[in-house]
Amino acid sequence: xxxxxxxxxxxxxxxxxxxxxxxxxxxxxxxxxxxxxxxxxxxxxxxxxxxxxxxxxxxxxxxxxxxxxxxxxxxxxxxxxxxxxxxxxxxxxxxxxxxxxxxxxxxxxxxxxx
Amino acid sequence: xxxxxxxxxxxxxxxxxxxxxxxxxxxxxxxxxxxxxxxxxxxxxxxxxxxxxxxxxxxxxxxxxxxxxxxxxxxxxxxxxxxxxxxxxxxxxxxxxxxxxxxxxxxxxxx
Numbered sequence: 121x122x123x124x125x126x127x128x129x130x131x132x133x134x135x136x137x138x139x140x141x142x143x144x145x146x147x148x149x150x151x152x153x154x155x156x157x158x159x160x161x162x163x164x165x166x167x168x169x170x171x172x173x174x175x176x177x178x179x180x181x182x183x184x185x186x187x188x189x190x191x192x193x194x195x196x197x198x199x200x201x202x203x204x205x206x207x208x209x210x211x212x213x214x215x216x217x218x219x220x221x222x223x224x225x226x227x228x229x230x231x232x233x234x
Numbered sequence: 235x236x237x238x239x240x241x242x243x244x245x246x247x248x249x250x251x252x253x254x255x256x257x258x259x260x261x262x263x264x265x266x267x268x269x270x271x272x273x274x275x276x277x278x279x280x281x282x283x284x285x286x287x288x289x290x291x292x293x294x295x296x297x298x299x300x301x302x303x304x305x306x307x308x309x310x311x312x313x314x315x316x317x318x319x320x321x322x323x324x325x326x327x328x329x330x331x332x333x334x335x336x337x338x339x340x341x342x343x344x345x
Contacts, residue, residue, distance in 0.1 A: 154333065163238075163324055163336035164277075209276070221267075221292075222326075222334060226276035 122147050126210045126225035133200055133232050141195040141228045143184075143210035151212040153177075153186050153193040158207045158227070167195075167208070200232045237261075240325050240337035247344050253312040255340050257325030264329060266308035268292075268300065271322040271339070283308055315344045 127142040145151065152171045156164040168177030173188035182197045193210060210225040241256040259266065267282040269292075279292030281300040289300050297319060301309045308327075312319055320343050326334040 156334075156336075163338045164326075164334075165336070166333050169333060221279065221282060224277040226274065 122149075122151070122212060122214050122223045124210050124212055124223050124225040126208075126228055128228070129207075130229040130231060133230070135202055135232055135234050136199045137232075139195070139197040139200045139204075139230070141208055141210075141230070143193045143195065143225060145191050145193065145210075145212050145223075147191075147212055147214055149214040151214050153184070154211040154213070154222070155182070155184055155193070155195050156209040156211060156224075158209065160206070164209060200230070202232045202234055205230055205232050238325055238327050238335050238337040240323075240340050242340050243338060245340060245342045247312075247315050247342065249316060249344055251312075251315045251344075253315050253342070253344075255310040255312075255323055255325075255342070257308045257310070257327075257337055258306050259308075259327040259335070260306065261327070261329070261335075262305065263327040263335075264305075265327060266302065267326045267328075267334070268298075268308065268310045269324045269326065270294070271324055277324065280310065315342075317344050320344045 123146045154169045155167040157167045158164045168179040170177040170186035176185045184193050184195045207227045207229045209227045211222045213222050238259045265284050268280045269277040278294050283289045283302045299311045323340045325337040328334045
């Protein structure tokens with residue numbers, strides 16, 4: 121079946137530190153991969169996506185590369201800011217699924233301290 | 235931009251009440267979803283719908299039902315609210331396989 125595993129949190133970093141949040145997946149078909157971000161008190165927002173192997177998604181300084189050989193989609197940012205404090209969710213969508221169902225990881229909470 | 239609007243940000247209901255959570259999207263999306271979000275459990279799919287009057291059970295449908303009479307509106311119904319249904323409820327919609335748009339969420343407390 122389809123599933124997503126992401127690293128446990130919470131993660132606490134100092135401003136300007138390097139961020140990596142690990143995400144691995146299991147899929148039966150041809151998944152697209154996503155990172156969503158949830159700021160306090162809000163719903164989830166799409167951060168970036170990649171639809172096929174070796175694609176790199178990027179947005180707001182965040183990057184993730186779709187690695188089929190390691191079934192991974194790790195999120196990285198070179199220099200985090202206090203405003204990046206949020207919960208990050210890795211997700212996959214299998215294009216063969218009826219109704220376009222997504223599968224989410226459990227989320228990783230990031231706190232950036234000044 | 236697509237908007238997904240959930241009618242309430244915060245709700246407090248009593249045990250045994252029938253509760254309606256409303257979700258409306260404005261971009262003619264085919265697919266709509268209801269999730270609940272709980273600490274340590276992430277997002278769990280309750281129900282989804284890929285067309286008007288169509289519905290499919292997700293991973294945790296027990297205690298819930300849904301209604302989709304119009305394409306833009308997808309309602310989640312708690313038939314008889316219980317305290318273990320206290321949670322954040324998130325609605326989402328999508329047209330292609332390439333991304334959901336989420337509402338801001340409804341934080342429901344059942345007392």
